Structure formats: structure tokens, C-alpha cells
Amino acid sequence: QGAKPGEGGQLPGHKVTALIGKLRHTVPGVTLISPPPHHDIYSIEDLAQLIYDIKQVNPKARVAVKLVSTVGVGTIAAGVAKAYADKIIISGGDGGTGAAPLTSIKFAGNPWEIGLSEAHNALKANNLRKLVEVQTDGGLKTGLDVVKAALLGAESYAFGTGVLTIVGCKMLRICHVNKCSVGIATQNDKLREEFFKGHVDQVVNFFTLLAEDIRSIMAELGFKTMQEMIGRSDILNVIDNDFASKFDFSNILHQEEGVNTHQQKFNFPFDDNAFEKDVLLEAQTAIKHPEHPIRIKREITNINRSFGALVSGEIAQYYGDEGLKPDTIKIDLEGIAGQAFGAFLIHGVSIYLKGVANDYIGKGMHGGKIIITSKNEGESYSAGGNTCLYGATGGKLYISGSVGERFAVRNSGALAITEGTGDNACEYMTGGVVVILGRTGINFGAGMTGGVSFVYDEDHSFVENVNRELVEAIRIDTDEGDEARHFLKRLLKNYLVETGSKKAEELLDNYRVEVRNFWLIRPKNLTKLPLNLENGD
Incomplete structure (x- = not known):
């Protein structure tokens, strides 16, 4: 893909x-506009939640968080360690893709040494260094680079540009045009087959010689193992010349008291998710013998986060992305669900919640169903938080109430119906179908390049909320809208069956009249509407 502009x-x-x-x-063929930030990380607490999500869906995973080398990175690194990451990567400004603009390559970013020293010492000062592994990258090429990195506190080291040159990269800086003359940074099969001459033995040879280089430097310094060397910044000295004497290196060479290496492989979260582990235990029979479906009932509270991720991860271990047949595991819940309800949900799991849920409902969901109903239903009542369906690739989400901001942001395939949203709904959407049976906030459909949305606009205020840069709003009560009308009616019927929504019932009872109040929002360059989901649209 190369570097991406914008x-x-x-x-x-x-x-x-x-x-x-x-x-x-x-x-x-459709342009993709990815969000500049991660829309599920606006604070260190949000990052902690994402790390928790990942550790539930894959308990064997070690989670690494990459931070740029910058002033203040020590404070961020301490926060990341407290958020239960297993590894922190400090990335310098000297590596990077050859497709980036020359101004970025030359002038953006700081050397890794500055950030690594600050992060290492800040972790030690806060008694956190023993919890996390520290890695660095950004232009490492020689044994001397690795030894310096170790002395400043890094335990592992990543290589990019240097290894690319070993397998044939000529640094032409045309990675973004798909015409790499040595067949490395290209999707062109002809260039890859005929011009790529690299071999794994070259990489093995490079790292073998690099290790020999490191060993010879370690022998000079009197170290037997890498472990002894990590964090020993006291044996680094500033070279004696006029240029070096202009700078103060005391902060980089500062050595805080404390442990220099991580003492445990995993930085376990304080929340052991006993609630879902108990559910998983009950669901194991259906996972191992899917011909015997199961129904599970529980009461849930808002301290039960990422519900569904642990069960989905277990199913994925056995069956991969395909999961199980629909409704193999039905879970009936009552109460208020915590953050990331139904995160990474997989085919075969159906979650029915009587109550409400917090932010990030259905984050990254791939299949299954999430049905949220409440005794206080309708547009006037909030039933879900912000940033629902972030990065979802499949499944159904029905909410018989309103949700917060950024609903279906970066949705790539989920079907969702709700009765009202906040600002920035359907932002950066690339696939799937969203139906909103009530008011929306401003900036609807910003960056939306795929999928479609239906919005019920009874008071004719919706058009002013649409960001028209990439999408258009069209009526469906026309001859051309015949397919869309029938598709919407099918969705509403299914939504009514699952939720018993009064709003859906009213709309269906008066569908011929009410269909005039619906807008279809579609990307301007989308040639075929994805209205036949069962046929693979």
C-alpha cells in the first residue's frame, strides 16, 4: 500500500x-479514509479498556503499545504500564517508510535515545519497570546501535529499513507508486516474481553478523549477557569534541534507582473477568458440541466489561472466523452492561440484554447478534454509549433506544438499527447497513466511502446534518427506490420481531406513508447498493 496521504x-x-x-x-476500487486517531482511545482509561478487550478475546496475547520518542513520553509510558500493557515500544524518527514525504523523513520525529532514556527512567521512578518489557526501533543498523539501546534501557530491538536493504531495497523512495524495481514494496505480481531476489538466508546472515558485532563490543565492556547490560547508562560517556560539548546529555545519561528489566511475561489486569469465565464454563459444551445449542441467563452490571469477547475468542480457537451456526449460544442478560459490550463477537453467539449498555458496544464484532431492549424505549431514552460498532465487520446490532456519538464509526459490514444517534454517525464507514429511526447529530457520514444508511426524518431537519463531501442523501419513495424500500421493510420487520419496538410497529403499520420520510445515504461513487446481504453484498 505504501504511505497514505492525508x-x-x-x-x-x-x-x-x-x-x-x-x-x-x-x-x-473505492477510496478508504481512515481516521487519523483511534476513535476508541481518547484517554489513558480508553487505552486500558482496549488492552483489556484484546486480553479477553485472546488471553495468550502479549499486548504492545508503540509510543513516539518525544518530550513527556515518560509520563505516557507510566500510564501505559498502569493500563496493563505487556510491552512498550519507543519509536524514533530515523526509520520509517520510503514513501513518506521528504519533509517528514528529514524533519519529523526525535531520536529514539531521547525517548527511550526518559521512558525507562520514568517507569523505574514509578516502580513500574518490572511489569513491562521495553523495546526500541527507528534506524537501528549496527551492533553499536543495539548496545547503546541496551545501555539506555531497551530489552528488545526492531529493525526495518536496514533489513530491507539486505534483501535488495535500493532506497528509491517510490514505495507508494507500485513500481518498486526490486519487487519489494509492490502488489504487482510480475515485479515480485521477476525482480525480487531476496532470500531468508540473507536476513539470517545479517542478524548472525549483527550478533557477533554485539558480542565483540560486550567483550570489550566486560559483559557476559545482554541482561547485565540493560539500563547501565552509567558506562556511557559523551565523546570529547567541540560539537558534542554544546549539548547537555545529563537527562539522557541519568540513571534512576530500581529494577532495569521486566520480571514477568504478562502484566495481568486487576479485573480477572470472573463473570464471563463462569459464562464460558457453561458454554463449553455448546462450543465443543455445537449440535447441542445452549441458553444462558445472567444479571450483568457495569463493572462487567468486554462481555462476549472471551466466549468469542474461545470459539475462534476451535472454528476460526466461521464460528458457529446462528443462535448456538444464546445469552439472556438483565441490567447495565459495562464498556465494550459484545466486543469482537463471533458467529453463533446471540446476546439479548434487557437494560442499557455503555460505550463501544459491538466494537470489532464479526458476527452474531446484540439485541438491547429496555422498558424505557424510543428516541427519548439513551440505551447505548459512544463509538458503537467501531471497526465492526459483521453481525447485527439492534438497540430500541438512542445512542451517543460516532455510532458505526469505521463500520465495515455490520447491520445496525437504532432509534436515534448523536453527532458524527457513520463516520469513515466502508461497509454494512445502518438504519436510524430518529434524529441524528451533525456531521453525518463524514469520510463514508462504503455501505448505506437509512434515516427516518419526520421533522425534515436531517439534510442539514449531512456532511456532503463524499455522500448524497436520496429519497426512496420513487421508482428507482423500489429495491431499497423492500429491503428497508424487511429490516424493520426483523427489528420488530427481535425488539418489539413500538416505533418500528408504527412505521410498518403506516409504511406507504412513512416511507416518504426516509432518506437513503450512500457514497457518491458507490455504483451498486449492498441491498442483498444474503447474496454476499
């Missing part, structure tokens, strides 16, 4: 090949 990631349509489209759950 503030964080615009992937031009001509680069979205069939393979890339499949990997990103979108249509080939």
Missing part, C-alpha cells in the same frame, strides 16, 4: 485491489 490515512481507490478490499472488508 492527515492519518487516505488510501486512494486505485490502490484498493481485490486483495486489499477483502482484507479491509470493503469494495475494491
